[in-house]
Amino acid sequence: xxxxxxxxxxxxxxxxxxxxxxxxxxxxxxxxxxxxxxxxxxxxxxxxxxxxxxxxxxxxxxxxxxxxxxxxxxxxxxxxxxxxxxxxxxxxxxxxxxxxxxxxxxxxxxxxxxxxxxxxxxxxxxxxxxxxxxxxxxxxxxxxxxxxxxxxxxxxxxxxxxxxxxxxxxxxxxxxxxxxxxxxxxxxxxxxxxxxxxxxxxxxxxxxxxxxxxxxxxxxxxxxxxxxxxxxxxxxxxxxxxxxxxxxxxxxxxxxxxxxxxxxxxxxxxxxxxxxxxxxxxxxxxxxxxxxxxxxxxxxxxxxxxxxxxxxxxxxxxxxxxxxxxxxxxxxxxxxxxxxxxxxxxxxxxxxxxxxxxxxxxxxxxxxxxxxxxxxxxxxxxxxxxxxxxxxxxxxxxxxxxxxxxxxxxxxxxxxxxxxxxxxxxxxxxxxxxxxxxxxxxxxxxxxxxxxxxxxxxxxxxxxxxxxxxxx
Amino acid sequence: xxxxxxxxxxxxxxxxxxxxxxxxxxxxxxxxxxxxxxxxxxxxxxxxxxxxxxxxxxxxxxxxxxxxxxxxxxxxxxxxxxxxxxxxxxxxxxxxxxxxxxxxxxxxxxxxxxxxxxxxxxxxxxxxxxxxxxxxxxxxxxxxxxxxxxxxxxxxxxxxxxxxxxxxxxxxxxxxxxxxxxxxxxxxxxxxxxxxxxxxxxxxxxxxxxxxxxxxxxxxxxxxxxxxxxxxxxxxxxxxxxxxxxxxxxxxxxxxxxxxxxxxxxxxxxxxxxxxxxxxxxxxxxxxxxxxxxxxxxxxxxxxxxxxxxxxxxxxxxxxxxxxxxxxxxxxxxxxxxxxxxxxxxxxxxxxxxxxxxxxxxxxxxxxxxxxxxxxxxxxxxxxxxxxxxxxxxxxxxxxxxxxxxxxxxxxxxxxxxxxxxxxxxxxxxxxxxxxxxxxxxxxxxxxxxxxxxxxxxxxxxxxxxxxxxxx
Numbered sequence: 001x002x003x004x005x006x007x008x009x010x011x012x013x014x015x016x017x018x019x020x021x022x023x024x025x026x027x028x029x030x031x032x033x034x035x036x037x038x039x040x041x042x043x044x045x046x047x048x049x050x051x052x053x054x055x056x057x058x059x060x061x062x063x064x065x066x067x068x069x070x071x072x073x074x075x076x077x078x079x080x081x082x083x084x085x086x087x088x089x090x091x092x093x094x095x096x097x098x099x100x101x102x103x104x105x106x107x108x109x110x111x112x113x114x115x116x117x118x119x120x121x122x123x124x125x126x127x128x129x130x131x132x133x134x135x136x137x138x139x140x141x142x143x144x145x146x147x148x149x150x151x152x153x154x155x156x157x158x159x160x161x162x163x164x165x166x167x168x169x170x171x172x173x174x175x176x177x178x179x180x181x182x183x184x185x186x187x188x189x190x191x192x193x194x195x196x197x198x199x200x201x202x203x204x205x206x207x208x209x210x211x212x213x214x215x216x217x218x219x220x221x222x223x224x225x226x227x228x229x230x231x232x233x234x235x236x237x238x239x240x241x242x243x244x245x246x247x248x249x250x251x252x253x254x255x256x257x258x259x260x261x262x263x264x265x266x267x268x269x270x271x272x273x274x275x276x277x278x279x280x281x282x283x284x285x286x287x288x289x290x291x292x293x294x295x296x297x298x299x300x301x302x303x304x305x306x307x308x309x310x311x312x313x314x315x316x317x318x319x320x321x322x323x324x325x326x327x328x329x330x331x332x333x334x335x336x337x338x339x340x341x342x343x344x345x346x347x348x349x350x351x352x353x354x355x356x357x358x359x360x361x362x363x364x365x366x367x368x369x370x371x372x373x374x375x376x377x378x379x380x381x382x383x384x385x386x387x388x389x390x391x392x393x394x395x396x397x398x399x400x401x402x403x404x405x406x407x408x409x410x411x412x413x414x415x416x417x418x419x420x421x422x423x424x425x426x427x428x429x430x431x432x433x434x435x436x437x438x439x440x441x442x443x444x445x446x447x448x449x450x451x452x453x454x455x456x457x458x459x460x461x462x463x464x465x466x467x468x469x470x471x472x
Numbered sequence: 473x474x475x476x477x478x479x480x481x482x483x484x485x486x487x488x489x490x491x492x493x494x495x496x497x498x499x500x501x502x503x504x505x506x507x508x509x510x511x512x513x514x515x516x517x518x519x520x521x522x523x524x525x526x527x528x529x530x531x532x533x534x535x536x537x538x539x540x541x542x543x544x545x546x547x548x549x550x551x552x553x554x555x556x557x558x559x560x561x562x563x564x565x566x567x568x569x570x571x572x573x574x575x576x577x578x579x580x581x582x583x584x585x586x587x588x589x590x591x592x593x594x595x596x597x598x599x600x601x602x603x604x605x606x607x608x609x610x611x612x613x614x615x616x617x618x619x620x621x622x623x624x625x626x627x628x629x630x631x632x633x634x635x636x637x638x639x640x641x642x643x644x645x646x647x648x649x650x651x652x653x654x655x656x657x658x659x660x661x662x663x664x665x666x667x668x669x670x671x672x673x674x675x676x677x678x679x680x681x682x683x684x685x686x687x688x689x690x691x692x693x694x695x696x697x698x699x700x701x702x703x704x705x706x707x708x709x710x711x712x713x714x715x716x717x718x719x720x721x722x723x724x725x726x727x728x729x730x731x732x733x734x735x736x737x738x739x740x741x742x743x744x745x746x747x748x749x750x751x752x753x754x755x756x757x758x759x760x761x762x763x764x765x766x767x768x769x770x771x772x773x774x775x776x777x778x779x780x781x782x783x784x785x786x787x788x789x790x791x792x793x794x795x796x797x798x799x800x801x802x803x804x805x806x807x808x809x810x811x812x813x814x815x816x817x818x819x820x821x822x823x824x825x826x827x828x829x830x831x832x833x834x835x836x837x838x839x840x841x842x843x844x845x846x847x848x849x850x851x852x853x854x855x856x857x858x859x860x861x862x863x864x865x866x867x868x869x870x871x872x873x874x875x876x877x878x879x880x881x882x883x884x885x886x887x888x889x890x891x892x893x894x895x896x897x898x899x900x901x902x903x904x905x906x907x908x909x910x911x912x913x914x915x916x917x918x919x920x921x922x923x924x925x926x927x928x929x930x931x932x933x934x935x936x937x938x939x940x941x942x943x944x
Binding site: 452 | 510511512514515635638639642643650651668669670672673685686687689704705706707708709710727728730731732734735738739741742743745746747748751754755756760763764767768770771772774775776778779781782785786789792793796799800801802803804806807808810811812814815817818819820821822823826828829833836837840843844847848851852855856859869893918919920923924927931
């Protein structure tokens with residue numbers, strides 16, 4: 001069955017194979033390794049996830065250490081931590097040591113500190129050293145994403161010699177990333193890069209310095225993962241080296257880790273835009289209390305800010321009593337401001353994330369949003385006035401009174417919509433810039449935050465227009 | 473200067489080099505090729521973008537055809553189309569033919585139909601055939617993402633022979649993707665896959681059938697790009713083959729094209745969640761009228777739906793006149809419902825996009841959101857009641873009247889918040905499921921749409937509670 005034939009809604013291969021593999025595990029565990037040899041570790045991880053928990057360590061033990069380590073890499077975070085907690089530190093250390101160094105650091109990061117230390121203590125010396133080095137970096141920086149296993153050779157090496165060296169590494173059990181081969185100068189500093197393809201294409205005998213690219217895209221270990229993602233995407237890279245201040249390569253980041261980082265970053269941004277703190281865990285797996293905590297903060301802040309609308313309404317109480325039809329349109333005009341603000345905010349935060357728009361563009365953006373807001377507001381204003389005219393002329397409701405004609409009410413609503421939608425578009429587009437200027441993440445500009453900001457001002461615009469047209 | 477030292481806000485290398493290269497182009501264009509040889513084509517594209525438009529064709533002409541084609545690949549879409557329009561069809565065909573087949577199809581897609589046909593007519597036969605085949609696929613399907621240049625060999629080939637063949641291709645000018653080598657059976661059907669690294673590691677003399685993986689992840693040409701992205705991310709692939717119904721490889725998709733697809737897909741999702749149609753163009757480049765069109769539709773629909781709140785308020789007019797303090801809290805309670813709905817929608821649409829949650833999980837989600845909504849609503853209810861109590865006891869406002877005590881107003885607001893936040897969480901989380909069931913994209917569930925839905929119901933809940941507590 002090719003994957004495209006699968007029902008995209010179903011968890012694939014793994015769940016289907018689990019019963020067979022479980023039966024085999026009972027009867028002849030020594031056959032597991034051979035029987036599952038052709039399966040991708042991601043599928044074997046699915047198999048493990050479909051098993052009863054106590055069987056998972058047995059299943060992993062039935063696989064060669066290398067394979068078991070790969071399966072562990074693809075396991076769900078929480079389950080992986082539980083499995084490692086259930087093993088002896090020696091067993092866990094054997095598995096974790098067989099992972100690539102970046103995965104190893106991530107896995108240990110998820111465990112509690114004490115357990116992680118126990119496992120690190122049981123590792124072979126070189127794996128322990130690498131791990132301790134990598135654990136110094138935050139998981140969302142280049143240093144946290146990189147693996148320390150890569151291939152570098154002096155630039156004076158000949159192409160044939162380099163190829164021979166690469167083949168030796170490829171034949172070993174090592175996990176070196178080898179999409180790119182880095183060349184170094186006499187002091188071991190990064191001098192150039194060439195792809196495996198370019199190495200294969202190089203004429204025999206040429207020194208690598210003649211065929212390698214010397215303008216190498218690289219990042220610093222403390223660079224944000226968003227910056228790494230942007231570089232990989234811009235330059236269509238499969239791998240990017242991480243260099244120290246002295247320009248020595250200390251690790252490489254491969255594209256698969258960057259894709260995961262892009263996905264995580266995007267999940268964070270969507271959740272923030274929805275008006276909550278990033279969950280950092282899948283929705284179905286996060287604890288109930290933990291989820292409430294992530295949601296309650298913003299909801300409370302927004303409620304307290306929105307209380308200004310109550311104060312504003314108290315302030316305009318006499319106006320509302322004078323023209324009772326006024327209050328009927330409050331939700332209508334307020335929500336239109338929030339909606340146009342939400343549109344503008346989503347456009348600008350995304351454009352900033354993709355670096356299509358930078359802080360210096362704020363004036364150009366404002367000069368686009370101002371006419372957009374006026375045009376969209378005018379459209380909504382006309383629709384709003386038509387609604388009032390229709391209800392009035394059909395005799396469904398009387399918006400007029402002794403003190404004012406219904407036409408003036410309609411004009412008030414129409415003009416307010418122009419003002420509020422214009423304000424919403426401007427405020428929504430400027431909020432990400434203001435947040436960035438104030439040192440916050442512009443992605444914190446959520447739809448509910450914009451709506452709340454616009455609500456309070458929108459009420460004032462509405463009553464201001466009403467005062468001009470109806471109440472003077 | 474390494475990239476990490478650059479100001480992340482600035483457009484890098486390109487803009488800095490443009491004046492130098494422009495001067496060189498005037499004085500001795502024959503030196504351009506050698507002087508820019510070490511630069512990444514993405515940087516050369518930045519250089520071109522910083523030039524006056526009429527210089528770009530001259531600059532491209534000064535580069536070797538292959539390099540010029542790469543630069544064209546990295547140029548901004550709109551500019552690229554303009555450059556190709558400005559050239560003769562023969563010139564354009566020469567450049568476009570030197571691109572990889574997937575890029576070529578994309579580039580032609582952006583031109584107007586007639587111009588694209590003129591260029592295709594001028595292409596060499598084999599490039600024309602490939603191009604016509606690829607143009608049959610929609611750009612957001614696997615077929616639209618794939619390139620037809622890949623390496624496949626019969627499974628009976630020996631490792632050394634295969635490596636020799638790969639080196640011949642690597643040394644040629646061909647653009648074959650060679651991160652993976654595919655093996656075929658006697659009928660040319662896909663039999664296995666091995667990475668270039670595995671080919672290098674294979675012992676001499678072994679037939680590839682012994683070292684290749686036979687469980688190959690593949691997609692069909694009509695698969696959605698989201699499905700391709702998910703497969704590449706799940707299995708950490710660098711390349712995925714596209715196979716026909718008879719299991720012949722017809723192309724491959726490389727990870728760099730998938731990253732672009734993921735970014736575009738995410739941009740669409742963010743914009744939809746913000747309450748507008750996906751722009752499909754960068755914010756700073758889309759035409760003004762075009763942008764208005766993408767925003768006006770949803771704004772109008774939302775306004776018209778929100779008119780139901782006016783009808784609801786007309787309906788409850790006598791209640792509001794009986795207890796005049798009621799109207800003061802309308803924006804407050806309504807916005808809280810919208811905010812909790814927006815949170816729930818962002819969580820669920822994202823979880824669905826990542827396949828953490830499928831349609832069948834709707835009941836489990838509802839059973840999580842119900843208690844969440846009650847808990848969050850209770851918190852907000854308490855804050856709301858405290859606000860009223862504070863204002864009343866400090867003497868800042870009097871919420872009571874002859875007919876009702878202020879305490880009852882406070883309890884009404886508190887209970888309404890519980891009801892509305894619960895309803896908002898439930899409605900916001902169920903909306904993506906309903907949209908999916910109805911055959912729409914669940915990502916169309918925008919924050920403004922949820923807020924509007926919740927507003928109308930929220931008003932009814934509010935007046936219902938008021939009737940129970942205050943008006944009976």
